[in-house]
Amino acid sequence: MLPTKSTHSLKDIDAEKHEMVPTEKIAHSHNEHISATDTEFLAGFSDEQRRRVLRKVDWRLVPMLLILYLISFIDRANIGNAKIEGLLRDLHMTGTEYNIALAIFFIPYTLAEIPSNMILDKFNRPSVFMGTIVFFWGVVVMCTGFVQNFTGLCVTRVFLGLFEAGFFPGAILVISKWYLPHESQTRIAIFFTASALAGAFSGLLAYGIVKMDGVAGYQGWRWIFILEGLASAVAGLACFWLLIDTPASSTKWLTAEEIRYLELRQVAIGRSKPVGHKEKHFDMQVFLTVLKDWKIYLLILAFWSNVTPNYGLKFTMPQIIKNMGYTSANAQLLTIPAYTVGAISAYTFSIVSDRLKWRMPTIVVPQIAVVIAYAILFAKAAAIKNNIALCYFAVCLACFGLYPIGPGVQAWNMNNLAGITGSFIFIDKEAPKYPTGFGSSLAFAAAGIVACLLLEFLLWRSNKKNAEFTEDEVRERWSDEELDKMGDKSPLFKYTL
Incomplete structure (x- = not known):
């Protein structure tokens, strides 16, 4: 669901199929730093x-x-x-x-x-x-x-x-x-x-x-x-x-060809620059364009919807289990199955996501699990000692839903601000009901579902609109340099859903 692939960028490696693309296609690339020899090496x-x-x-x-x-x-x-x-x-x-x-x-x-x-x-x-x-x-x-x-x-x-x-x-x-x-x-x-x-x-x-x-x-x-x-x-x-x-410093376990391959492909996709290349200075126009990009704010909301309840639960889970009537020692042990469920879920959903090459379902389905989990806790935690099995199931279900979401939503820096809110939602004097904690987590999870579905629709609509133009039509109207400056606004840009 992120802007990870542009059809006007260098086509030496197909990011979806993991296959080498014919050398003649690379000749049309905007990247003038890859020589014909380097291009042939990558393709071979x-x-x-x-x-x-x-x-x-x-x-x-x-x-x-x-x-x-x-x-x-x-x-x-x-x-x-x-x-x-x-x-x-x-x-x-x-x-x-x-x-x-x-x-x-x-x-x-x-x-x-x-x-x-x-x-x-x-x-x-x-x-x-x-x-x-x-x-x-x-x-x-x-x-x-x-x-x-x-x-x-x-x-x-x-x-x-x-x-x-x-x-x-x-x-x-x-x-x-x-x-x-x-x-x-x-x-x-x-x-x-x-x-x-x-x-x-x-x-x-x-x-x-x-x-x-x-x-x-x-x-x-x-x-x-x-x-x-x-x-x-x-x-x-x-x-x-x-x-x-770095590859260059790994001569003891990489061959010269392997080092060359790892370095050249980074240059090819524009992540690193050839020796002697001078970096451009900070571009305020690009910065402002990023700030005005609606995708950023939907991604922020989607990630906050995960991290706020995640940190809240991480800091408070031992206390929640202790509120069920267990000793401190047993409460420590009973956190293990819940987190294990989260680990298995995170890995499983990442595999499914990679095979589908579609992020939205593997974010929204876990979010629905989080909503159900916190709805149970919000309703039953006031009498948690009388609903131990149900509430413990809800804690495990919350972990099942919380941990797969992060890999699918790459708004990494937003993690930290959401951590601040997650630190305050579980208020000690509200134990064991924690209406603020469980209620806020429920609301954040629900908001995350809305944000993901809206983002999916908007990206799909953008792709559909860009698909109305052929590559030849676009290149007749704009130069490679102009298309590069457009970034994800280019008619040749395709969002990975």
Whole structure:
């Protein structure tokens, strides 16, 4: 459903069929930086060679990024596990202060994302930047285990948000340097699977770690932060050796031909520039065009409709299950099945989406599941101890619906603002009914369905209108340069639904 393919861009690789396109078609490309020799090389790179080199990249890049993403979600959400183990009581905090501590994380997280990516893009070795921020956020998480009051907790949450800000957009940037757009989607979907698994691991780790309550004079919830932070710091140091950087620096495991192929295809689609190319300065007109694009705001709403209830549930699920009457330890364990359902759902829907090559159904169907889940919780949570099976089913259904949505809606930066709203919707004094939390989540999910369906219709209508013109008719009227400047307004542009 995103503008990922333009029919007037370089046609060296068909993004839908994964097939090489005849060389004569490339000759009509607007990209003057690809020589005839390079064009012939790309066209002659076989499907088997492409699959082989991508497997090499997959095995070295995806597992490491997945582990780091898993860690990042554990470290931002473990405060929910610590809460039911006595964090509020020991720090003399109110429920409102807890919500503030959740939300304050997202302020530096939001503000630092773009600057972090600008800095990362200057690094010849992304592993150095990524390893550094992971190490420092691990240290910050460890420090959280030693805070003595609400102020101290807020300070560590601010620094955690600051250091974590660069990871997710940085990971996407690293992926974009290795894969083409249609190859990136599946790899990104795995990240969202990891975020669900993080919830499951978080509950399991918390269950085991809190048994250290009293060791060295520290409460069990403090050990959650100390040990999980230590693991993150070690992972950060490992990045310096295990996280791959660029094709050019990968001569130990890639052949010269494979490196040339990976680099040339990025130049071919306009993602990277040949040596000696001078970047254009900031274009205010392009920036304003983006701000006036109605698609952006529908995508924002669609993504917020997922992330707001997602973060709300992630921070509050242990408490919701504890409200059913379970002990803290059992509540930690009972978060595992719900998150496991979310992980399986995210991966399954990503496969279905790739096979259909159609995003809308794999977003709307999960959104409907979220609506049903929160409708049940909104209606029955007031008497949650009398409706344990139904409410627990609703929690699992919510995870089933929430985690597949993100990969299909690529408004990445909107994640963070929605995280702020998600931090405040579950109000402690409203437990166990949580009318604001469950009601807001229900409303956001419903709004997301409307946004996705409207966006699908508008993109389909745009494609239908552009299909009325033949390519020859368009090229007789406009030059390649004019078509490039039009971007997705070009009559040759086709949105991927």
